Amino acid sequence: MHGGDRRGRTSSVFVSVGDRVSSSSTFFFFFNLSTSTSRRSSASSSSPLYSRPNKNKKTKNKINPTLFQEQDRKSRVRGIDAVKANISAAKAVSRVLRTSLGPKGMDKMLQSPDGDVTVTNDGATILELMDVQHQVGRLLVDLSRSQDHEIGDGTTGVVVLAGALLEQAEALLDRGIHPLKIAEGYEAACRAATAELERIAVEFAWSPEGAAKAAKEGSETSSSSSDIEPLVATCATTLSSKIIGRCKRDMAEMCVKAVLAVADLERRDVNLDLVKVDGKVGGRLEDTRLVEGIVVDKDFSHPQMPKRVDDARIAILTCPFEPPKPKTKHKVDIDSVEKFEALREQERTYFVEMVQKCKDAGATLVLCQWGFDDEANHLLLSKGLPAVRWVGGVEIELIALATGARIVPRFSELSPEKLGHAASVKEVSFGTTKDRMLVIEGCPNSKAVTIFVRAGNKMVLDEARRALHDALCVARNLVRDNKVVYGGGAAEIACSLAVTAAGEKVTGAEQFAHRAFSDALEAVPLALAENSGLPGIEALAEVRAAQASTNNPHLGIDCNGVGTADMKQQGVFETLIGKKQQLVLATQVCRMILKIDDVIMPASDLE
Numbered sequence: 130m131h132g133g134d135r136r137g138r139t140s141s142v143f144v145s146v147g148d149r150v151s152s153s154s155t156f157f158f159f160f161n162l163s164t165s166t167s168r169r170s171s172a173s174s175s176s177p178l179y180s181r182p183n184k185n186k187k188t189k190n191k192i193n194p195t196l197f198q199e200q201d202r203k204s205r206v207r208g209i210d211a212v213k214a215n216i217s218a219a220k221a222v223s224r225v226l227r228t229s230l231g232p233k234g235m236d237k238m239l240q241s242p243d244g245d246v247t248v249t250n251d252g253a254t255i256l257e258l259m260d261v262q263h264q265v266g267r268l269l270v271d272l273s274r275s276q277d278h279e280i281g282d283g284t285t286g287v288v289v290l291a292g293a294l295l296e297q298a299e300a301l302l303d304r305g306i307h308p309l310k311i312a313e314g315y316e317a318a319c320r321a322a323t324a325e326l327e328r329i330a331v332e333f334a335w336s337p338e339g340a341a342k343a344a345k346e347g348s349e350t351s352s353s354s355s356d357i358e359p360l361v362a363t364c365a366t367t368l369s370s371k372i373i374g375r376c377k378r379d380m381a382e383m384c385v386k387a388v389l390a391v392a393d394l395e396r397r398d399v400n401l402d403l404v405k406v407d408g409k410v411g412g413r414l415e416d417t418r419l420v421e422g423i424v425v426d427k428d429f430s431h432p433q434m435p436k437r438v439d440d441a442r443i444a445i446l447t448c449p450f451e452p453p454k455p456k457t458k459h460k461v462d463i464d465s466v467e468k469f470e471a472l473r474e475q476e477r478t479y480f481v482e483m484v485q486k487c488k489d490a491g492a493t494l495v496l497c498q499w500g501f502d503d504e505a506n507h508l509l510l511s512k513g514l515p516a517v518r519w520v521g522g523v524e525i526e527l528i529a530l531a532t533g534a535r536i537v538p539r540f541s542e543l544s545p546e547k548l549g550h551a552a553s554v555k556e557v558s559f560g561t562t563k564d565r566m567l568v569i570e571g572c573p574n575s576k577a578v579t580i581f582v583r584a585g586n587k588m589v590l591d592e593a594r595r596a597l598h599d600a601l602c603v604a605r606n607l608v609r610d611n612k613v614v615y616g617g618g619a620a621e622i623a624c625s626l627a628v629t630a631a632g633e634k635v636t637g638a639e640q641f642a643h644r645a646f647s648d649a650l651e652a653v654p655l656a657l658a659e660n661s662g663l664p665g666i667e668a669l670a671e672v673r674a675a676q677a678s679t680n681n682p683h684l685g686i687d688c689n690g691v692g693t694a695d696m697k698q699q700g701v702f703e704t705l706i707g708k709k710q711q712l713v714l715a716t717q718v719c720r721m722i723l724k725i726d727d728v729i730m731p732a733s734d735l736e
C-alpha cells in the first residue's frame with residue numbers, strides 16, 4: 130500500500146495484509162468505513178484469521194465478519210503522507226538538539242512539572258526531560274538513549290545525523306524514489322562510511338605494556354609516550370562541550386586515572402560501577418578530587434579524636450550506643466538519692482561495657498548507623514576508640530562489602546572475625562571550605578574509586594556529574610578498543626567523500642541515496658561551524674575542498690578559532706566505536722521511519 134496513487138479514496142480502501150502473513154501470496158481485503166458496505170463486503174472476507182473475537186454473547190458462536198473494528202474512531206495517515214509526517218516530527222526533535230552540538234553548543238534549561246530546573250548540554254538528558262509525545266519523536270529519544278547506554282557520548286550527534294538523513298530522504302521522496310529504495314541505499318552508504326572510518330582510524334599505545342612493546346619493536350605509533358596522554362586528550366574532547374569545559378584537562382585526567390584504577394587490562398574490561406561519582410554543593414569545580422577509595426560525607430564524632438587511623442580494624446554497628454530501652458511502656462519510680470545514683474552508675478556501666486566489647490574484639494574504629502550521646506562520645510574518646518556516627522545505610526553496606534566487615538546488630542555479637550580492614554581511614558577537608566569527609570582507602574575487597582565533585586550550586590553539580598559520566602564512558606571505550614578518529618567533523622567529512630566516491634560505482638536510486646547520505650554527513654560539521662559563529666557553508670566547503678585535495682582526514686572545523694583546521698594538532702579525538710555506532714544507529718532508525726507507511730491512532734490524538 131505504498132505510494133500516493135491511492136490517496137483521495139474516501140469510501141473504500143484496499144488493504145494489503147498478505148505480505149505480513151505470507152511472502153508467497155498476497156491477499157486483498159476490501160473494507161469500507163460505512164457500515165452498510167462493510168456488511169456487503171464481509172461475504173468476501175469471512176476468514177476468521179482477521180476477525181476480532183466478539184464479546185457480545187448473542188453472536189458468540191458466529192464468525193464475526195468485521196475486519197477492522199471502530200474505524201470511525203481511528204484516524205489514519207497513509208502512504209507518502211505518513212512517511213512525510215513522520216519525517217517532519219523527527220526533524221523537529223533533531224532541530225532542538227542541533228544548537229547543542231560541539232564545543233560552542235548551547236545548553237538547554239528544562240523545568241519539570243514539579244518545578245525542578247535542569248540545565249544541560251547532554252543530548253540524551255535533554256530528550257529524556259523534554260517528554261516527547263509524538264511516537265516517531267520518541268524513536269529519536271530511544272536512539273539517543275541507546276547511544277548513551279552503549280557508548281556514553283555522542284548522544285547529540287546521533288540525533289542531528291538522523292535528522293539530516295531524514296531531511297535528505299524527504300527530498301528523494303519528492304523525486305519519486307520509493308522509501309525502501311532510499312533505506313537500502315542508505316544502508317549501503319553506511320557500510321561505505323564505516324569502512325572509511327576503519328581506514329582513517331588511528332591506534333595508540335596508551336598502556337605501559339603497549340608502549341613498552343612499541344618501543345622495543347621500534348615501530349612508529351601515533352603516540353610513543355608511555356603515559357596516558359591520548360586517553361586524556363580524547364576525554365578532554367568529550368568534556369570540551371560541557372559546562373565543566375574550563376577545567377577539562379584536570380577532569381579528563383581524573384576520569385582516565387579512575388578508569389585505569391578499576392580496569393581489568395587483561396580482559397580489556399572496565400566495571401564502571403566501581404567508579405563512584407559523588408559530589409557536594411560548595412567549593413569550586415577545581416576542588417574536585419579523585420579519591421582512591423570510598424568517600425563518606427561524615428566526620429569523626431569528637432573533634433579531639435585522631436584525624437587518621439592507619440591499618441584500621443573497623444566495627445560496623447547498626448545498634449545504638451545507648452542503654453537498652455524496653456519496647457513496652459515503663460515507669461521507674463526513684464524516691465531516694467541512692468536509687469538515683471545506682472541508676473546512673475548502671476547506665477555508665479552499660480556504656481563502659483559497650484566500649485569495652487568493641488575494644489575486646491580488636492576494633493580500632495567504630496562506624497555506627499545510629500547516634501550516641503555526649504556521655505558515650507566522651508567515653509569513646511577517653512578509651513581511645515575513634516568513632517563515626519549516623520553513617521547512612523547505603524554507605525554502611527558499601528563499606529562492609531569493600532572492607533570485608535560484617536554488619537553487627539548487637540554488641541553481644543561483636544567478634545574479631547566480624548571486623549573489616551582498611552589501610553587507612555582519614556578525615557580530609559575538601560577545598561577551602563570547612564566541609565570534612567571521611568576517606569576510606571586500601572580496602573581489600575574492592576578497587577573502588579570515587580570522583581568527588583565540588584560545584585557552586587546543584588545545577589552545575591548535576592551537569593558536571595553527567596559530563597564526567599560521558600568522559601568515563603569514553604575512557605572505558607578506549608580501554609576496550611584503543612582506536613580513535615579525528616573530531617570537529619573531520620571524520621564525517623572524510624566519510625562523506627568516501628560515500629560520494631562509492632556512489633559513483635552504483636546506479637539508479639542507490640546512487641541518489643549515496644549522494645543524500647553524503648550530504649547528510651555534512652550536517653555535523655555544518656552544525657559545528659554554525660554553532661561556533663562561523664559562516665557555515667563557507668567553512669564546510671573550505672574544509673571539504675582541503676580534505677579532497679590533500680587527502681588528509683585530520684582536517685575539521687576550527688570551532689575554537691585556534692588557527693588550524695588540523696584536528697591532530699588541536700588534539701580533538703573521538704572514539705572509533707562511538708562514531709561507528711552513531712552512523713549505524715542513525716541509519717537504522719531512518720530505515721525504521723521510512724518503512725512506516727500507515728499510521729493508525731485514536732482520533733482524539735490528532736485533535
Ligand SMILES: Nc1ncnc2c1ncn2[C@@H]1O[C@H](COP(=O)(O)OP(=O)(O)OP(=O)(O)O)[C@@H](O)[C@H]1O
Pocket residue numbers: 229230231232234250251252253281282283284285286287366367369370599615616617618653657685686687688689701703
Ligand atoms: N575543540 C573542538 N574543536 C572542534 N570540534 C570539537 C571540539 N571539541 C569537540 N568537538 C566536536 O563536538 C562534537 C561533540 O559535541 P557534543 O559533545 O556537544 O555532542 P555529542 O558528543 O554528540 O553529545 P553528548 O555529549 O551530549 O552526548 C563532536 O563532533 C566533536 O568532534
Ligand SMILES: [Mg+2]
Pocket residue numbers: 282283284367368370599
Ligand atoms: Mg559529547
